[in-house]
Amino acid sequence: MHVISQPDYLGVCQTLVTPGEIAEYLRFREELISHWAYSAVIPSEAALAGQFLESEDPQKKPHEKYRQNLHSLREEPSEFDLSFVLKPFA
Numbered sequence: 001m002h003v004i005s006q007p008d009y010l011g012v013c014q015t016l017v018t019p020g021e022i023a024e025y026l027r028f029r030e031e032l033i034s035h036w037a038y039s040a041v042i043p044s045e046a047a048l049a050g051q052f053l054e055s056e057d058p059q060k061k062p063h064e065k066y067r068q069n070l071h072s073l074r075e076e077p078s079e080f081d082l083s084f085v086l087k088p089f090a
Contacts (some may be wrong), residue, residue, distance in 0.1 A: 008045035015049055015070065024056070024058055025049065033056035046070055 004012070016022050029048055036042065037057055043064040050069030051062060 002029065002033050004045060011046065012049055014072065015053075028052050028056050030056055032062060035059065036062055043067070 008022075012025060013022065016025050018049060025042060026056065029052070032048065032051075033042060040061055042048075043062050047064045047067040050066035051060065053069045
């Protein structure tokens with residue numbers, strides 16, 4: 001069971017758009033927290049998501065520095081317009 005605050009979960013869902021990505025992130029999060037629970041300070045949810053984006057390796061030590069990975073994401077919806085794929089099916 002994952003306990004994530006509502007604002008953090010919303011942030012995860014805005015960053016990782018597909019259900020598959022979210023499921024992968026939750027598996028990563030579970031493994032990371034299980035592995036590091038007693039030997040490292042678990043950082044913010046944003047840092048965990050940033051670490052997931054950089055490397056899906058839960059063996060890497062969690063750190064708040066990974067939060068910066070979220071700032072490097074570009075949000076250009078026009079670059080991801082796939083409506084041309086659906087037009088033939090209208």
